[in-house]
Every structure is written in structure tokens, then in C-alpha cells.
Amino acid sequence: MPEVVVLGCGIVGLYTTYCLINDAGVSPKNITVMAKYMPGDQSINYTSPWAGGNFSCITPNDKETLALDKFTYTNLATIQKKLGGPSCGLDMYPSTELWDEYPGDEKILSLKSYIKDFKVIPKSKLPEGVEFGINLTTWDFNCPYFLANFKKYFEGLGVKFIQTELTHISQAYKPDTKVVFNCTGIGAFSLSGVKDDKVYPTRGQVVVIKAPHIKQNKMRWGSDYATYIIPRPFSNDELVLGGFLQKDNWTADTFETQTADIIKRTTELLPEILDRPLEIIRVAAGLRPSRHGGPRIEVEHIEDKLLVHNYGASGYGYQAGFGMSHKAVALYTKAKRQQSGKL
Ligand SMILES: Cc1cc2nc3c(=O)[nH]c(=O)nc-3n(C[C@H](O)[C@H](O)[C@H](O)COP(=O)(O)OP(=O)(O)OC[C@H]3O[C@@H](n4cnc5c(N)ncnc54)[C@H](O)[C@@H]3O)c2cc1C
Numbered sequence: 001m002p003e004v005v006v007l008g009c010g011i012v013g014l015y016t017t018y019c020l021i022n023d024a025g026v027s028p029k030n031i032t033v034m035a036k037y038m039p040g041d042q043s044i045n046y047t048s049p050w051a052g053g054n055f056s057c058i059t060p061n062d063k064e065t066l067a068l069d070k071f072t073y074t075n076l077a078t079i080q081k082k083l084g085g086p087s088c089g090l091d092m093y094p095s096t097e098l099w100d101e102y103p104g105d106e107k108i109l110s111l112k113s114y115i116k117d118f119k120v121i122p123k124s125k126l127p128e129g130v131e132f133g134i135n136l137t138t139w140d141f142n143c144p145y146f147l148a149n150f151k152k153y154f155e156g157l158g159v160k161f162i163q164t165e166l167t168h169i170s171q172a173y174k175p176d177t178k179v180v181f182n183c184t185g186i187g188a189f190s191l192s193g194v195k196d197d198k199v200y201p202t203r204g205q206v207v208v209i210k211a212p213h214i215k216q217n218k219m220r221w222g223s224d225y226a227t228y229i230i231p232r233p234f235s236n237d238e239l240v241l242g243g244f245l246q247k248d249n250w251t252a253d254t255f256e257t258q259t260a261d262i263i264k265r266t267t268e269l270l271p272e273i274l275d276r277p278l279e280i281i282r283v284a285a286g287l288r289p290s291r292h293g294g295p296r297i298e299v300e301h302i303e304d305k306l307l308v309h310n311y312g313a314s315g316y317g318y319q320a321g322f323g324m325s326h327k328a329v330a331l332y333t334k335a336k337r338q339q340s341g342k343l
Contacts, residue, residue, distance in 0.1 A: 007172050008183030009035035009161065010048035011143075011317045014150045015325035016181050016310055017159060018079060023329045028157035034172060036165040036187075039147035044252035047185055048147055048317065050286025052206065052230040052240045055139040055319040056219050057097050057107065065294065065316075066110040068323030074114055075322055076139050079150075088149045089142035091233035092116070095217035098126065098133040098269075103221070111136070130220070138217060141318050142232040169193035169307065179306040179332060185289040188296070188311045196296065201287035202314060203249040204242060205258045207266075208232075210279040211239035218270045227265040229273070238281060239273070241266040245315065247290070254283045290314040297328050299335045306339075308332050 004026055006013045013033060020026040037046035055073055059065045080090045094117070111134070112118050121133035151161065166172060170193055172180040184191055189199040211231075218229045226245055232238040241262050259280075267273050291312030300307040310328040313321050 003030040003176065003178050004032070005172050005174075005177050005180045006031060006033045006183060007035065007166065007169070007180055008185060008187070008311075009033050009038045009151065010046065010183065010185050011051075011147065012185065012310055012313055012321045012325060013181070013183035014147065014154070015321045016183050016328060017154055018150075018322075019325045019329040020181075021157070023326060024333050028154065028159045031154075032160040032162060033154070034162045034164055034166070036163070038161060038163055039144065039151045044250075044285065044287060045186060047286050047289055049144040050204070050206065050284050051141070051143045051318055052228060052242060053141040053143045053318040054095070054217055054230045056095070056217070056228065057099075057103060057111070057221065058226070059316045059320060060294070061104050061107045062294075063106070065320060066107065068320035068327070069316070070110065070114050071323030071326055072318075072320055073139065075326075079322070083149055083153050087234050089146035089232075089234050091140055092137050093140050093215060093217055093231055093233075095136050095138040095219070096121070096133065097136070098130045098218075098220045100129055100131055100220075100222045102132045108134075139319070140217065140231055140233050142235045142238075143318070145234065167192055173305060177305065179308060179336075181328065181332075182307060182309045183311055185311055185313070185317075186287050188289070188309075194309075196291070196311075198292040198296075199312060200248050200290050200292070201250050202290045203244060203246040203251065203285060203287055204315070205244050205254055205262065205283065205285045207241040207259050207262050207283050208281045209239050209241060209273075210237050210281055211273060211276070212237035213275055214239050214270070214273060216270075220265075220269055225265075227262075227269055229266050229270050241273075245288075250287065252285055254285050259283050288313075288315045289317075295320075295324055297324055297331065299331045301335070304339070306332060306335055308335075
């Protein structure tokens with residue numbers, strides 16, 4: 001029976017599994033991942049397959065989150081290598097980030113300290129209405145494909161995966177379970193024993209097109225909008241166009257007016273998209289698992305067992321989630337040592 005349970009099989013649950021093995025030295029055979037939805041499944045309550053998903057400047061401008069970004073950016077190459085290289089669905093592409101308002105020194109200095117090919121774009125070369133811009137080389141995920149490959153990698157190591165829906169967090173504990181990592185994303189809002197009312201959705205809609213001629217990211221950030229263009233590595237030339245950031249909107253529906261708006265904004269941002277006829281592959285909506293006060297990365301002691309929360313990644317689970325999971329596993333290691341009287 002399992003010693004360690006990871007509840008949730010989105011990107012955060014999978015990063016957590018990785019950190020348990022590589023940071024804490026937990027044997028893969030002692031890890032069980034439980035989740036209602038697994039890679040390959042589709043549901044509005046399973047956010048990870050719907051992400052763009054790249055490393056961008058979407059995260060808030062606080063020290064804590066900037067550190068999670070930095071950890072993820074600078075360590076992703078180790079995961080890429082273990083999964084067999086870029087063909088796992090994780091690769092680097094050029095990117096341009098444009099802001100209508102200067103994002104602040106803290107963010108820019110942090111990015112500059114570690115981002116590959118970071119370069120400020122001269123003001124004279126910025127489009128109208130843009131206050132600040134940078135060029136960089138960034139990480140891009142082919143999200144559904146990467147999730148499937150990440151899971152397959154863990155299965156090869158002996159991690160068990162159990163598809164099940166829990167109604168209460170206590171159901172994750174079997175008699176010899178010592179710790180449960182709660183990586184339930186938006187599920188943390190409704191799961192009994194957790195029911196975190198600080199969790200709320202930030203809905204997005206994306207349009208996936210076929211675009212073999214676009215191999216770059218381009219992002220524009222305004223005070224009340226976000227427009228983004230993200231290539232999907234090893235996807236047969238898919239390009240993700242977005243988007244929307246709609247707080248407290250739970251709908252899984254997609255809207256033609258939003259699709260038209262996304263296409264208008266992204267083709268204005270990168271007119272080369274229209275160098276070939278627009279070929280829409282799909283339109284989808286997803287709920288970013290946002291949380292007032294930021295992600296919850298915290299240990300709870302429940303009698304002699306531990307519950308480690310690791311959720312609330314909002315719009316940055318891919319780009320900060322590795323850092324979140326590294327932190328969650330470090331907290332677990334410390335709590336375990338305290339329990340055994342070694343601290
Ligand atoms: C349109 C859009 C674009 C995005 N773009 C980006 C991007 O470019 N870069 C980036 O970094 N992020 C991006 N994101 C955000 C990113 O997708 C999320 O931060 C991330 O997917 C959250 O992962 P998670 O593992 O926390 O949650 P999820 O992927 O939702 O996984 C939660 C897991 O918990 C399980 N679960 C929950 N409750 C229960 C229960 N009661 N019983 C059993 N299992 C349960 C679920 O089945 C699932 O397996 C985007 C999101 C959207 C919607």
C-alpha cells in the first residue's frame with residue numbers, strides 16, 4: 001500500500017510526483033497518484049490540457065511568485081532530458097512580450113537575471129500604444145501531449161495511477177498512507193475537508209489553428225486584456241491563440257464572439273498568421289485555478305499524518321508549478337523530520 005499519495009494528475013500533481021522522487025528520494029513504487037481526470041481526459045474541471053501553455057510574464061509582480069517562475073524556467077531542462085528531449089512536447093522558442101504599461105523593475109530585473117536571450121526592445125521599435133517590450137527565448141509546452149508523456153514516464157518508474165473521484169480529502173488516506181499532497185486545482189473549492197473559498201476560476205478561451213509558418217510566441221498585456229500567440233512543440237504545427245482572463249466565470253461554453261475577438265487581436269499582433277488561410281482546429285474554454293492571496297503551499301498535521309496543499313496556480317501552473325512543487329516537497333521533508341524528532 002502507498003506511503004505517499006498525490007491527489008490530482010494535472011501539471012501540478014505531476015511536477016509534485018517528480019519532486020518527490022528527485023528532491024525527497026521517495027521510491028516511485030511508494031507513490032500513488034489518484035485523480036478523477038488523467039491525461040487524455042477532457043473536462044472543464046481539468047485545467048491542464050487547456051493551457052496555452054508557455055512561460056510568459058503573466059505572473060504577479062511579487063518576490064515569492066517570481067522565485068517560483070525562476071526555479072521552473074531554470075530547471076525545466078532536467079525534466080525535458082529525463083523525458084527524452086524536446087519530442088516529449090517541451091521545447092524552447094523565441095518570444096516577444098509587449099506591455100501597454102511598464103510592468104515594474106522587480107519583474108524586469110528578475111527576468112533579466114536568468115532568462116535566455118533577454119533583450120529590451122528600443123522604444124522606437126515598439127508598436128503604437130506599447131510602453132515596454134522584451135525579446136527572449138522561452139519554454140513552450142504541447143500541454144495534452146506533455147501531460148501524457150509525463151505520466152507515461154512515471155508509470156515506467158513504477159508510480160501507480162488510480163482513477164477515482166473523492167468526495168472528502170480523508171478518502172485519500174489508506175491505513176499506511178503517511179502523507180497526501182493535495183494538487184486538486186479548481187477542485188479545492190468543492191472537495192470536502194478542504195473547501196477553500198479563496199479559490200475561484202479565471203476563465204479563458206483559446207482558438208487552436210494550424211500554422212506551420214509560425215514558430216514564435218508573441219504576447220501583449222493590457223490593463224484589462226491579454227492577447228497571446230503560442231506555438232505547440234511536436235503538435236503537427238498547432239498554434240494557440242488567446243485569450244481571456246474572466247474572473248469568477250465558471251462556464252465551459254465557448255462563444256463565437258470571443259473567437260472572433262481573439263482572431264482579430266492576434267492577427268493584428270502578428271499579421272503573418274494570415275500568410276496562409278486560417279485553419280481552425282478547435283475552440284476551447286478552461287478555468288484557471290486562481291486563489292485570493294496566491295497559491296496555497298502549506299503543510300497541515302492531521303494526527304500522525306501530513307496533508308500538503310499545493311494548488312491555486314491560476315494562469316501559471318506550467319511556468320511556476322515546478323517551483324511550487326519543489327517548495328511543497330521541501331516543506332514535507334522538513335515536517336517529516338520534525339515528526340521523527342530530527343529537527
Ligand atoms: C486558457 C488557459 C491558458 C493557460 N495558459 C497557461 C500558460 O501559457 N502557461 C502556464 O503556466 N499556465 C497556463 N494556464 C494555467 C494552467 O493551465 C493551470 O495553472 C494548471 O493547469 C493548473 O494545474 P493543476 O494541476 O493545479 O490543476 P488541474 O489540471 O485542474 O488538475 C487537477 C487534478 O485534480 C483532480 N481532482 C480535483 N478534485 C478531485 C477530486 N475531488 N477527486 C479526485 N480528483 C480530483 C483532477 O481530476 C485533476 O486530475 C492556462 C490556463 C487556461 C485555462
